[in-house]
Amino acid sequence: MSNLNETIHQPVRLRIMAALVTLEASNEVDFTYLRELLDVTDGNLGAHLRKLEEASYIAVNKVFVERKPRTYVSATAEGRRVFQEHVAALEAILKGK
Amino acid sequence: MNISPTEAEEILADIQRMEQKTRHAIASGGTTITLIVTGAVWLIGFVCTQFLPEISPYVWIGLSILGSILGTLWGFRMGQRVRNPEFGATAKRATIFWLLLVFYCIAAIAIARPTDGKQVTTFIILFIMIGQLSMGLLISFSAVWWALPITALALVGYFFLPSIFYLWMGVLGGGGMIAFGLYIRRRW
Numbered sequence: 001m002s003n004l005n006e007t008i009h010q011p012v013r014l015r016i017m018a019a020l021v022t023l024e025a026s027n028e029v030d031f032t033y034l035r036e037l038l039d040v041t042d043g044n045l046g047a048h049l050r051k052l053e054e055a056s057y058i059a060v061n062k063v064f065v066e067r068k069p070r071t072y073v074s075a076t077a078e079g080r081r082v083f084q085e086h087v088a089a090l091e092a093i094l095k096g097k
Numbered sequence: 098m099n100i101s102p103t104e105a106e107e108i109l110a111d112i113q114r115m116e117q118k119t120r121h122a123i124a125s126g127g128t129t130i131t132l133i134v135t136g137a138v139w140l141i142g143f144v145c146t147q148f149l150p151e152i153s154p155y156v157w158i159g160l161s162i163l164g165s166i167l168g169t170l171w172g173f174r175m176g177q178r179v180r181n182p183e184f185g186a187t188a189k190r191a192t193i194f195w196l197l198l199v200f201y202c203i204a205a206i207a208i209a210r211p212t213d214g215k216q217v218t219t220f221i222i223l224f225i226m227i228g229q230l231s232m233g234l235l236i237s238f239s240a241v242w243w244a245l246p247i248t249a250l251a252l253v254g255y256f257f258l259p260s261i262f263y264l265w266m267g268v269l270g271g272g273g274m275i276a277f278g279l280y281i282r283r284r285w
Contacts, residue, residue, distance in 0.1 A: 004098045014108065018115035023123075026181050033178040037122055038115075065177060072180065087112060093105040 003089035005082055007055045012040060012048050017083045020058060020075035028061055028074035049073060057082060123179060129278040130171045132243065136274030138164040143267030146214070191232060198228045215255060215262045222251045222266075243277060 008017055015038055023029060029037075035045050052058040057079030061072040075083070100108075138160045146153040181187070202224035211217045229244040247270055254265040 004100070006098055009098065011111070014112065015115045018112045019119040022116045022119040023179060024181075027179055028181075030178050030180075033122075037119060070177070087109070090105045090109050090112075093100060094102050094109065096102060 003085055003092075005086045005089075007051060008057070008083060008086050010048070010051075012038065012044065013052055014086075016045075016048055016052065017057065017075065017079060020073065021080050021083050023074065025077075025080070028059075028072035031071040031073060034073060052079070055079075129282045131168065132274045132278030132281070134164055134167050134171075136271045136276075136278060138271070139274065140267050140271030143263045143271060146218075147261070147263035147267065150214075194231065195228055198224055215259060218262075218266070219251055219255045223248065226251075243274065246273070 008014055016034070019034065019037055020029065031045070031049075035042060038045065040048075049058065049060060053060050056076055059074050059076050061074070063070055063072065142153070142157050142160050145156045149156075202221060205224070206217060206220050209216075209220070211220060226244040226248045233242065233244070250270050250273070251266060254262045254269075258265050
């Protein structure tokens with residue numbers, strides 16, 4: 001049970017990570033698209049992304065597209081590894097049922 | 098942190114739902130539109146070639162232009178949602194690859210001097226499918242393996258069903274792409 005990661009375990013953050021690790025490793029997703037996918041507010045998503053970024057589980061890339069600012073988010077290698085460990089820990093708990 | 102097996106099961110189910118939703122959102126945007134648009138172009142173009150060969154060149158030109166515009170617009174829209182930051186350099190190489198492939202296709206046709214439209218069509222289909230498979234293998238676009246059954250359909254139609262080759266490619270090739278696109282959109 002000690003393998004459960006407290007940062008990732010929070011439901012919204014867990015769903016963010018689940019969405020990001022589904023993308024191919026080199027891809028990043030637009031903030032607005034991710035918000036629609038998760039059905040959360042801007043502020044809520046922003047706060048959770050900050051937590052994940054502080055833990056180095058995600059990378060946030062701010063760019064200009066046609067002179068408009070856009071924010072892209074991707075899972076880091078560390079984030080993918082930690083997420084897989086978290087899922088493995090959950091599966092271990094389930095098997096011990 | 099302690100959680101019960103029941104909670105773990107619920108969380109795992111939630112993760113699975115989110116992964117499936119993401120896959121579906123991405124696939125239903127890019128791959129399905131490509132399949133449906135290409136399938137529609139093939140269905141109309143090939144059926145027209147089978148039954149109205151005298152006007153089919155104009156139909157193909159119109160459909161190709163329309164398909165290219167739709168594909169470009171949709172690709173641009175999808176590129177803003179999910180993107181690869183290193184794609185710019187890859188896109189240039191991919192463009193050069195396709196241009197060279199067109200050149201090689203024209204060269205192969207010029208050397209082989211096909212005697213009828215079916216041979217030219219099969220040559221073009223094979224070269225396009227080589228390009229499609231190469232893009233999939235090198236750039237990792239999702240769901241590009243459909244190039245293999247299309248290639249098989251073209252070969253079966255060319256060798257075994259020459260009299261209905263265009264109808265075969267239109268209905269099974271084009272219709273198959275549309276059906277597969279709709280299947281991905283609804284079931285993935």
